[in-house]
Amino acid sequence: MRKILLPCAIATNLLLSPNIFAAEQKRFDFNYHQPSQPQQRERLVQHVNDDVYGEKVFKIKKMFNLGSMQHKHKKLVKLIVFADAYGPRAKTRMIINKRPSGQVVHMDQFESKFVFKIPEHQSSLDGELRSLQLEMRGRIYVQKIVAVLKEESRIQTITEDMWETYQGQNTIAVKRVLKLRQHQGKKLAFIEIEGDSARGGGKAQLHIDGYPVGPSQTLAKFGSTLRFKVPAHVAALGEGIGSVQIKLKGNIYIESISAGLKDSRRGGHQQPRSHSEVVDMDLSGNQTVLLSDLVSQLTPRQLRRPLKSVSITVSSKRNRGKAKLCVSGVCSQVEDLSTMSTVITEQSFGQALEDFTLQTRGKVTVEKIKFIFQ
Missing domain, CATH: 2.60.120.730 (Jelly Rolls)
Known part of the structure; x- marks a missing residue:
């Protein structure tokens, strides 16, 4: 009987490398090199143990200290309220960035768990979610409130x-x-x-x-x-x-x-760092215009992206126009305009384009808008 001798290196690999066929195994085995996945969501619990008679507002960002550095680059997914309602008139509504969000929740006497989901476009703790409150009315005993967070991700x-x-x-x-x-x-x-x-x-x-x-x-x-x-x-x-x-x-x-x-493409789609657009719009009288209404080339998601700064170029044909740029109610100084183009720039601290307004008086031409994303 003939003996087949293998080179030493090959024989050693066959004996010591049980995964020598790993490339083929990977094609068919879904468990191939399946790493353990750490928990991606974080639950913060605040034991309230408080009675509501009439009306009460809970300031959620302050309650959970959501503005701290430890919650940077995170999103608030939802709030879970554990409470007992007494009487048919108990209700709660969520207020995000000083505006009501979602429907008023009528708190059933036979339920004790109520879920309030945060809209995706307002969930980022890095700027989109500037304030969050729960406004309760009626007779309610609040046991605890749970905030569910997750890491920001592409x-x-x-x-x-x-x-x-x-x-x-x-x-x-x-x-x-x-x-x-x-x-x-x-x-x-x-x-x-x-x-x-x-x-x-x-x-x-x-x-x-x-x-x-x-x-x-x-x-x-x-x-x-x-x-x-x-x-x-x-x-x-x-x-x-x-x-x-x-x-x-x-x-x-x-x-x-x-x-x-x-x-599925390697590297994914790269978001632009800045955007500029020719507007060429004439305004007259006293006007307040949302900057998001002046652009036409951005997607709704891009309109909600946090910004570093916004610049708008304006002029006045009769040298009598005035303009100022405002973000979340805070305005720049009033600019006296002329036929020469004037650039007004305002810094942003995480606000999106939909938070900016342009206030004008007289006959003003909006020539161009430019902004830089965070």
């Missing part, structure tokens, strides 16, 4: 409220619930569920195309957030992914389900 998150109870073995069709067909070409970064289980033993696991992705996770008795990371080598939506499912086992209550989406 990943787009879409969320759907479920409010569903499951018993035994069940499957949630994630693609259908989150309407992922509308996001063709995007890649899944993670799938996340919020909920609890009756005895703290409910299990959940992500499956893609029928294969489990990572280990199953356990839902706690008093509420938890489970995040399932999707490996980077999984294809983009519409380019190879068939089914995306969450398999459940046990007596489980699901509050919401979310998906993190990212651009």
